[in-house]
Amino acid sequence: MNEKKDGRLERGKARRELLLDAAVTVIANSGAGLLTHRAVAAQAEVSLASVTYHFPGIAELRQAAFDHAGSRIGLAFRALIEANLETPSSLPELAGNYALTLVGESRQDTVAVFAMILASSHDESLRPVIRELDGHLADLLQTYVGDHSTALILSSSIQGLILTHLATGTGSDELRAAVTTLVRRFASQPEY
Template identity: 30%
Template structure:
């Protein structure tokens, strides 16, 4: 009898490679074959771990959103008071729009596009936004957290896609005005 090869990290590797490929070629360019080749796994293991491409994409985007939520939790959890929380929010805007995070941003936009069309993916973005607001709620009033969460997304998007991105001063001023610290 042939020994069975074990690869306990295979599912995780497939998910990570899926996210990398989405960043490179978009959801439309991702296939089981490309993922398996890049992850160095047998093509058959794709259907062993995931029911189909939709299941794989859903799991990959859920992982991505969880990581984004962790970033919020770390940044806002480290803030000891409201001024540090304002700084953490400004830092998040600039991290999310930094050219070094282009791959993450592309994955985020791909998720938003799917969520705009498919309620199943909208559950991922809804959970992500709820978590962001919970983390913001550590330091800001509930009526402020929803607006602040939207401001973070909007400022990040504008800063990332503008050919002449604004600086931290504008971001900090916008955050302070919204939270009532202007």
């Protein structure tokens, strides 16, 4: 049977993506506390009904926005690491340069993720997403540092440096150097 596609599925996916991009923008510009269906509708220039159709409750919208921004950040870092598996010694520089990407071209996603991390102190439903994102980053760093626990510490430390940069506006060269040095110091020591 030859069925024609009418495009609804693709349009639905595109609309959901548009709404999530708008939600990330709202969070990055105004904070997680001001994320509402109305704010997303206004940012995306769509009807309120469109937002509530895709995300019936605010909890679903918050979780989806956090996952959306976090996934973009995480997938980009994963691709960078996987492209350089043959040269693990380059990880400190890769991490330092990627930190600059996070505060530069990916700034909105980064700010949104940090806003949602802070929001999780009041909204337990966001905590599993945070643990998942932290776990993925630690998985990427584990080979370099030796174990998962140390990788989680390194992940949190990198996040702290990036958050401080976002809050204080320290220079890009300082951020890159700090992240590069930090990752280098966490390198697993060869066993003798």
